[in-house]
Amino acid sequence: MVQTVISVAGASADCPEWVLIDLQGSLETRHPVPLSGRFVGDLHFTQKDVPILIIGHHILYGKTVHLEKPFAVLVKKERSADTSMETDQNVSGTSYHVKALIRRKLLFKTRPKPIISNVPKKL
Amino acid sequence: MSWRESQMPINMEEEDSDIPVQSRPMETVNAILEYAKLERSELKPLVQNIFFSPELDNDHMTLMELDSHMLDVILEGNELVIRGDKDEMAVLCTNEKTYEVKEAEISNDLLITPEVLIGKDLDSEGDPCQTFSQVLSVLHTYYELRECKPRIHKLKSLLEENHYSGRESERDEKHQGRKFQFEDFLEIVQASETEIRAGLRQLQACQIEGFWRLLDFDYLCQVLNHIIQLCEENDWLEAGIPLAECLLPLEELFPRSVIEHTLECYSRTRQEVMQSFEGSERYNLDEDKICRFFAELTLKNSDKFNYKEFLNVWQQCVPDGMTTSLYQIEGMCLIDKIGGIEVIWYYPVEELPEEVADRFEALFKTREKWTREEIIPYIKDLATDKTDVGALLTKYARASMSNGIKMFNSRKTTR
Structure with missing residues (x-):
C-alpha cells in the first residue's frame, strides 16, 4: 500500500492564514497566452468592507465569507530521483506539506456589471 | 484580462494584458474608478492590485477541507497520512480517525492569494495607496473529507x-x-x-x-484452563490473581506475554482492578467474559445443540461460583425452535461481513424475521455517531407487526 505523508510545519500554531478569492466564472484571456505574471484586477474595499473587484471592463461586488470548514493549503513535493533510492518503497514519491490555512474567502457570485464608458479616451 | 460567465462572454481589455508585472499606475486605478462611478471617499484607501504570479502553478497546490478534529491535528503540528493502493479508495488518517477522501470539482475559479488583506483589516482613513498581491494558483477542485469507519x-x-x-x-x-x-x-x-x-x-x-x-482457540483453552485451575487451588477467584505468583508455575508452560495477555483479556478492566486493589498487580477474572468463553467452547465445534441441555452443560463448565446468563452470549449464538424443540447454535457476529448492506443480507439469509432485541447484537458494531442502530434498521430492513411483535425483514422483495 502507498502511504503519502502530509507534514505540518514545525511551529504550526503560527501557520499563516491566507485568503481565497472565489469567482463564479473563470478568468481568461482572449488569446491563449500563459496567465503567469499577468494582471488580474484591482481589489477595493468599501468603507463598509464590501469587496469590489474590477477586472477589465467589469465590476464585481462580493462579500467576505467565514468558512464553516476551513481549508488547508497543501503543497505537493515530489521526491527527487536520487533521494528516493534510499527510502522505503512503500512510501510514495510524493508528499504534501501544509503551507497555510484559509478561514476566510472573498466570494464574488453576482453577475459582473459592465463599466459603461462612452469615453473615447483609451484607459 | 476578461471575465467570463458561462452564458455571458465578455470582451476583454487588450491594454491590461500588456501591463508588465507589478506595475499599476495609481492614475490608471483612479481613472477606472471614475468610469465605474465609484467615489474614492466611499472606498478604503488601500487598493490591492492582483497579479498572477510569474510562477503560477496549478498542479502542486491543493485545498483540503478540514473539520474541527483535523484542524486541531494540524494546529498541534501532527502528521497526517493518506493510505491506499491504486485500486482502493484513498483514506486519510490522523492518529485517531480515518476519513474518506473525495475530490470535489467546482466550476468556480478559486484564486489562492496569500497576501490579500480583507476589508476589516484595512485602515479607513489615509491617503490612497496600493499593494501588489499575487495569485499563486487557480484551482477548480478541492479535497472533501468524510469521517468513516476504519477498514479494519x-x-x-x-x-x-x-x-x-x-x-x-x-x-x-x-x-x-x-x-x-x-x-x-x-x-x-x-x-x-x-x-x-x-x-x-x-x-x-x-x-x-x-x-x-x-491465539489458536485450543491453545487459548489450555492457558485459560491452567489459570482457572490455579485460581481454584489458591482461592484467587474472589481475592484476585497476584501476577507474580500466577506466572511462576505457568511460565514453564507458556510464554509470559501469553499469560499476561490472557489475564488482560479475561479480567475486569484495569481501572476496576486498580480501584479495588490500589495498584497492586492483581487480576480479577471477569465472570461474563469467562462464561462467554465457555459457551463458545461448548458451541463452537458442535452443530445445533438442544437448548435446555446446553444451559446445563454450560453452567457445569464454568468455574464454581460463576453464574451463566443469556446476555453473556449475545451476538454469539441463535436460538431456534425446530419441531417444538428449542435448539441453540453458534453464530458469531465476528464472522459476518463488515459492510452494512452485506451484513443485513447475511442476517436475513440466516433468518427471515428478527425481533429488535435479536438483531441488535448483530448490528450494533456497525452503528456510528451519525447512524445509530435505529437508523440502520430503518434504512436496511423493513418492519412489520407479527402477533403484536415488531419484526424486521429484508427490504429486498425477491430472495
Whole structure:
C-alpha cells in the first residue's frame, strides 16, 4: 500500500492564514497566452468592507465569507530521483506539506456589471 | 484580462494584458474608478492590485477541507497520512480517525492569494495607496473529507494466516504463514494507529516476540484452563490473581506475554482492578467474559445443540461460583425452535461481513424475521455517531407487526 505523508510545519500554531478569492466564472484571456505574471484586477474595499473587484471592463461586488470548514493549503513535493533510492518503497514519491490555512474567502457570485464608458479616451 | 460567465462572454481589455508585472499606475486605478462611478471617499484607501504570479502553478497546490478534529491535528503540528493502493479508495488518517477522501470539482475559479488583506483589516482613513498581491494558483477542485469507519477487516484475515499455538509448534508446517509487526499493519490496513490498536484489542491479538498473533482457540483453552485451575487451588477467584505468583508455575508452560495477555483479556478492566486493589498487580477474572468463553467452547465445534441441555452443560463448565446468563452470549449464538424443540447454535457476529448492506443480507439469509432485541447484537458494531442502530434498521430492513411483535425483514422483495 502507498502511504503519502502530509507534514505540518514545525511551529504550526503560527501557520499563516491566507485568503481565497472565489469567482463564479473563470478568468481568461482572449488569446491563449500563459496567465503567469499577468494582471488580474484591482481589489477595493468599501468603507463598509464590501469587496469590489474590477477586472477589465467589469465590476464585481462580493462579500467576505467565514468558512464553516476551513481549508488547508497543501503543497505537493515530489521526491527527487536520487533521494528516493534510499527510502522505503512503500512510501510514495510524493508528499504534501501544509503551507497555510484559509478561514476566510472573498466570494464574488453576482453577475459582473459592465463599466459603461462612452469615453473615447483609451484607459 | 476578461471575465467570463458561462452564458455571458465578455470582451476583454487588450491594454491590461500588456501591463508588465507589478506595475499599476495609481492614475490608471483612479481613472477606472471614475468610469465605474465609484467615489474614492466611499472606498478604503488601500487598493490591492492582483497579479498572477510569474510562477503560477496549478498542479502542486491543493485545498483540503478540514473539520474541527483535523484542524486541531494540524494546529498541534501532527502528521497526517493518506493510505491506499491504486485500486482502493484513498483514506486519510490522523492518529485517531480515518476519513474518506473525495475530490470535489467546482466550476468556480478559486484564486489562492496569500497576501490579500480583507476589508476589516484595512485602515479607513489615509491617503490612497496600493499593494501588489499575487495569485499563486487557480484551482477548480478541492479535497472533501468524510469521517468513516476504519477498514479494519483486513486485520483479521492477516492475523488468521498464522495462529499461535505455543513455542513448540512454531516450527511445524502449519505455522509458517506470515507474521506481522505493528508497522506492517500501517502499510496494509486503511485505518489510523489508534483504530488499528483498538482492532487488535478487539480481536484479542497478543504481541509475542515482537509479532502480533491470534491465539489458536485450543491453545487459548489450555492457558485459560491452567489459570482457572490455579485460581481454584489458591482461592484467587474472589481475592484476585497476584501476577507474580500466577506466572511462576505457568511460565514453564507458556510464554509470559501469553499469560499476561490472557489475564488482560479475561479480567475486569484495569481501572476496576486498580480501584479495588490500589495498584497492586492483581487480576480479577471477569465472570461474563469467562462464561462467554465457555459457551463458545461448548458451541463452537458442535452443530445445533438442544437448548435446555446446553444451559446445563454450560453452567457445569464454568468455574464454581460463576453464574451463566443469556446476555453473556449475545451476538454469539441463535436460538431456534425446530419441531417444538428449542435448539441453540453458534453464530458469531465476528464472522459476518463488515459492510452494512452485506451484513443485513447475511442476517436475513440466516433468518427471515428478527425481533429488535435479536438483531441488535448483530448490528450494533456497525452503528456510528451519525447512524445509530435505529437508523440502520430503518434504512436496511423493513418492519412489520407479527402477533403484536415488531419484526424486521429484508427490504429486498425477491430472495
